[in-house]
Amino acid sequence: MLQKTRGIVLSYIRYRETSIIVRVYTEEYGLQSYIVNSVRSSKSKGSRIALYQPLTMLEMVVYYKPDRDLHRLSEAKTTYPLQHIPFEVAKSSMALFMSEMLSKTLKEEAGNPELYRFLEASILHLEEASSGFENFHIAFLLKLAAFLGFVPSSASEFESQLREHNYPFLPDESAEAALAVFLRQPLGTPVKINRSVRGELLDAVVAFYRIHIDGLGEIKSLPVLREVLS
Numbered sequence: 001m002l003q004k005t006r007g008i009v010l011s012y013i014r015y016r017e018t019s020i021i022v023r024v025y026t027e028e029y030g031l032q033s034y035i036v037n038s039v040r041s042s043k044s045k046g047s048r049i050a051l052y053q054p055l056t057m058l059e060m061v062v063y064y065k066p067d068r069d070l071h072r073l074s075e076a077k078t079t080y081p082l083q084h085i086p087f088e089v090a091k092s093s094m095a096l097f098m099s100e101m102l103s104k105t106l107k108e109e110a111g112n113p114e115l116y117r118f119l120e121a122s123i124l125h126l127e128e129a130s131s132g133f134e135n136f137h138i139a140f141l142l143k144l145a146a147f148l149g150f151v152p153s154s155a156s157e158f159e160s161q162l163r164e165h166n167y168p169f170l171p172d173e174s175a176e177a178a179l180a181v182f183l184r185q186p187l188g189t190p191v192k193i194n195r196s197v198r199g200e201l202l203d204a205v206v207a208f209y210r211i212h213i214d215g216l217g218e219i220k221s222l223p224v225l226r227e228v229l230s
Contacts, residue, residue: 002074003064005029008119009056010103014040021070022052023103026060027116030108034062034073051076053086054099055123085127093228094126094137096221101141105148105213115147125188132190134229135198139182139189141205150212155179158208167207175201195230202226 007024010031015021018040023033039048051058061075085091102119122140126133145151152158155176162169171179178191178201193201202225210216 001064002061003028004059004061006079006116007032007058007060008116008123009052009054009058010099010106011054012036012052020049020052022073024058024060025102025106025116025119026062026111027113028111029064030110030112031106032062032071032109033069034060034071036073036076050086051078053082055085055095055126056082057120057123080124080127082123082127085123089228090134091126093221093225094133097137097219097225098122098140100219100221101144101209104216104219105144105209112147118143118147122187129188133188135178135182135191135193135201136188137225138198138201138205139187139191141209142179142182143187145209145212148212152183152208155183158183158204161211162204162207165207165211167204169200169204169207171200171204172197198229199226 005026005028007026010023010025012020012022015035019035019037020039021033022036023031026032036052039052050056057079058076059079060073063072063074065071085095122143126136129136142151152161155171158179159169159171174193175197178193178197181189181191202222206219206222
């Protein structure tokens with residue numbers, strides 16, 4: 001049955017000679033995978049593969065059948081063409097990291113409009129930010145944890161859980177203050193920390209996710225992100 005839904009692209013893999021399988025977090029159906037035919041063909045009109053880059057927001061017409069792992073995509077167009085995220089190294093590195101973390105943590109195959117709105121608003125904030133977004137990925141993960149059910153109530157609880165799992169996290173005053181802002185203030189609230197503290201907090205937040213997400217595995221985009229932001 002043909003259905004309309006909005007979605008956010010997380011990743012894709014090549015499928016056969018000219019097609020792809022794209023993973024999308026949809027507003028109506030949660031996490032879904034779609035076959036997109038002939039998107040890599042030299043005869044396809046325009047640069048259709050650009051529609052399936054990480055964090056691209058789409059309006060889609062899909063063939064949806066409950067209890068199937070793989071669906072077909074009939075039509076897709078972007079709701080908001082990204083002008084900065086794909087072309088600015090810092091933003092594109094954050095986008096790859098965010099999309100990989102979302103791929104590894106979003107499991108439900110049911111709609112969650114509140115989560116979808118959060119993701120959409122987060123992408124738009126990153127896209128439109130002209131400065132002061134160097135901590136965005138850290139704050140994003142802590143806000144996302146609220147939707148996943150394991151957000152810490154305070155910086156001290158965050159530190160306590162890490163210590164209980166033998167993670168050597170000993171933040172200084174600037175790191176503790178930054179954590180408090182990331183947890184309590186709206187996403188995008190400016191926080192001034194140096195590169196060393198930023199790297200320390202990023203590693204601690206990923207470790208915190210490992211405590212709560214079984215089988216999180218290697219985060220392949222993390223070394224690239226560290227290098228770009230160093």
